[in-house]
Amino acid sequence: MLRNQVAIAGVGETDYSRDSGRSELTLALQAIQAALADAGISADEVDGLVRWTVDTSAEAEVAANLGLTSLSWFGEISQAGNVGAALVTSAAAAIHAGLANVVVVYRGVNGRSGRRYGRGEVTGRAGQGSAAFSEPFGVLTPQHGLAMHTRRRMHETSTTERQIGMVAVTERGHANRNPRATFYDRPLTIEDYMESRYVVEPFRLFACCLETDGGGALVLTSTERAKASGRPVAMIRAAAMCGYAADRSYIDTSAVTLAPRLWEQAGLAPSDIDVVQIYDHFAPFVIFALEDYGFVERGEGGPFVESGGAMWDGGALPVNTSGGHLSEAYLQGMNQLIESVRQARGESTAQVDNAQFSFVDTGVGTGAVILERG
Amino acid sequence: MMAELPLPVPSPDNQEFWDALTEGELRIQRCAACGTLRHPPRPMCAHCRSFDVEWVRMSGRGTVFSYIVTHQPIHPALVDRVPFATVIVELEEGPRLTTNLVDVSPAEITIGMPVEVVFQRASDEITLPLFRRASGARVG
Numbered sequence: 001m002l003r004n005q006v007a008i009a010g011v012g013e014t015d016y017s018r019d020s021g022r023s024e025l026t027l028a029l030q031a032i033q034a035a036l037a038d039a040g041i042s043a044d045e046v047d048g049l050v051r052w053t054v055d056t057s058a059e060a061e062v063a064a065n066l067g068l069t070s071l072s073w074f075g076e077i078s079q080a081g082n083v084g085a086a087l088v089t090s091a092a093a094a095i096h097a098g099l100a101n102v103v104v105v106y107r108g109v110n111g112r113s114g115r116r117y118g119r120g121e122v123t124g125r126a127g128q129g130s131a132a133f134s135e136p137f138g139v140l141t142p143q144h145g146l147a148m149h150t151r152r153r154m155h156e157t158s159t160t161e162r163q164i165g166m167v168a169v170t171e172r173g174h175a176n177r178n179p180r181a182t183f184y185d186r187p188l189t190i191e192d193y194m195e196s197r198y199v200v201e202p203f204r205l206f207a208c209c210l211e212t213d214g215g216g217a218l219v220l221t222s223t224e225r226a227k228a229s230g231r232p233v234a235m236i237r238a239a240a241m242c243g244y245a246a247d248r249s250y251i252d253t254s255a256v257t258l259a260p261r262l263w264e265q266a267g268l269a270p271s272d273i274d275v276v277q278i279y280d281h282f283a284p285f286v287i288f289a290l291e292d293y294g295f296v297e298r299g300e301g302g303p304f305v306e307s308g309g310a311m312w313d314g315g316a317l318p319v320n321t322s323g324g325h326l327s328e329a330y331l332q333g334m335n336q337l338i339e340s341v342r343q344a345r346g347e348s349t350a351q352v353d354n355a356q357f358s359f360v361d362t363g364v365g366t367g368a369v370i371l372e373r374g
Numbered sequence: 375m376m377a378e379l380p381l382p383v384p385s386p387d388n389q390e391f392w393d394a395l396t397e398g399e400l401r402i403q404r405c406a407a408c409g410t411l412r413h414p415p416r417p418m419c420a421h422c423r424s425f426d427v428e429w430v431r432m433s434g435r436g437t438v439f440s441y442i443v444t445h446q447p448i449h450p451a452l453v454d455r456v457p458f459a460t461v462i463v464e465l466e467e468g469p470r471l472t473t474n475l476v477d478v479s480p481a482e483i484t485i486g487m488p489v490e491v492v493f494q495r496a497s498d499e500i501t502l503p504l505f506r507r508a509s510g511a512r513v514g
C-alpha cells in the first residue's frame with residue numbers, strides 16, 4: 001500500500017504574471033530548480049520527470065537542461081489541465097514500486113501571454129471527432145461545456161448564483177493574505193460579484209479562473225529519503241486518479257466515482273480532513289466537488305460556502321487557501337498542489353492550525369491526493 | 375476576416391447521422407443487438423459492446439435539458455453574435471443533443487421548455503439539427 005511511503009519533499013514556483021517574458025521551458029526549469037532547493041535534493045538525483053500532455057516542455061528537453069543522462073520514469077497524462085493529481089499518483093506509484101527514486105512533476109505555461117485556454121486556443125478541435133457535435137453550436141472552450149454542466153446542476157440542487165459568488169469571495173479573502181497571488185491587493189465583495197458581467201452565463205467574470213504565466217514543480221521521493229534532508233515533508237497518505245467517460249451526465253462529476261476509492265485507500269473519512277484545495281477552473285465546481293467527495297451532502301455545498309464554511313477565518317473546512325485558480329494563479333492544478341503541501345508543512349499564508357491531513361483535488365474528480373504532515 | 379463557427383467534420387463513425395440530416399431526417403444510432411440508443415454516434419455499444427448498429431428516425435420532439443448564454447465573445451466566431459445561446463435538448467426518446475434554438479431569445483430559455491427539430495442547411499454536405507419552440511403539441 002502506498003500509504004505514507006512516498007512524500008512530496010519539495011515545492012517551487014516562479015512569479016505569477018500576465019507576461020513572463022520568458023519561455024515556458026525556462027519557467028518549468030526555474031520552478032524545478034526552486035523545488036529541488038526546497039527539498040534539499042540535488043538535480044543529479046532526479047531520475048523521473050512527468051508532465052501534463054498540454055505542457056510544451058518535453059521531458060527530454062527538461063532532462064537535457066538538467067544534465068540528466070537517464071530517466072527511469074517519464075511520461076505525460078492527457079485530457080487537459082486537470083491531471084495534476086494523476087501525475088502525482090503516477091510518480092508516487094513509480095517510487096513505491098522501486099522503479100525510480102526522485103520524480104519531478106513540472107508545469108511551465110504562458111497561459112496569458114501565449115496560447116489562451118479561455119479562448120479555446122489549446123483545446124479547440126475545428127469540428128473534428130466528438131467536437132462535431134459541440135463546436136458548431138457554440139461549445140468552443142472548456143468553459144462552455146462546464147457552464148452547461150453548471151446550469152443543469154444548479155437546477156437539480158438549487159445552487160444559487162450568490163452561493164457561487166461566495167466561492168469567489170472566499171478565495172479572494174485568502175488571496176488577500178498571499179503575496180504571491182495575482183489578486184493579493186484586490187478585495188472582492190459579494191456585491192462586486194453579483195454586479196460583475198456574465199462571460200458565459202451562468203458564469204460571471206469572477207467565477208472564472210485567471211489566465212497566468214508561471215511555472216511550478218513538485219519533487220517526490222521516498223519518505224525516508226525526503227526526511228534525510230531534515231526539511232519538513234508532506235507524506236502521501238493516498239493518491240488516486242479517475243479518467244472520466246466520454247458520456248458525461250451533466251449532473252455528477254467524476255469525484256462521485258473517485259471518492260470511495262480514495263477514502264478507502266487513505267483509511268480516512270471526509271471529516272478527518274483539515275484543509276482542502278479544489279480545482280476551481282470555475283467557481284461552482286468547488287461546491288459540486290465538496291458535495292461529490294462527501295465533505296457535505298448533495299445540495300448542501302452552496303449553503304456551506306454561503307455561510308462562510310470554506311473561509312480560513314472561522315470556517316469549518318477552509319478551501320483554496322492560497323486564493324486558488326480564481327485569485328492566486330491558474331497553473332492547471334500545480335499551484336494548488338503546492339498549497340496543499342504548504343498546508344501539510346505548516347507554511348501557508350492562510351495556515352490552518354495543526355493541519356494533519358491536507359486534501360487536494362486537481363480536476364473535480366480526475367485525481368486527488370491526501371497529504372499527511374510528516 | 376470574420377471567423378465562423380466550425381462546421382462538423384464527419385467521420386466514418388458518424389457519417390450516417392449527417393447524411394440523414396441532409397435528407398431532412400434526424401436519425402439516431404441504435405444498437406442492433408440490444409436496442410440501446412446512443413449519441414453522439416460511436417462504434418461500440420457501451421451497454422452490450424456490440425458493433426452492430428441501425429439508425430432510427432426520431433420524433434424530433436424534446437425539451438431543453440440545460441443551456442448557456444455566451445456574453446463575452448471569447449471565441450472569434452461569436453464576436454458579432456453575442457449574446458449567443460447554446461442548449462442541450464433531451465429528445466423524448468432519450469438521447470441528448472447540443473444545439474441552438476432558432477426562434478427563442480436567450481432570456482426566454484428555460485429548462486424543460488418543449489422544442490422540436492428544424493433543419494438548417496449549412497453546405498452541400500452538412501445540415502445542422504436546430505430546434506424551435508414546440509408548436510402546440512404537448513411534449514412528454
Ligand SMILES: [Zn+2]
Pocket residue numbers: 405406407408409410419420421422423424
Ligand atoms: Zn447494445
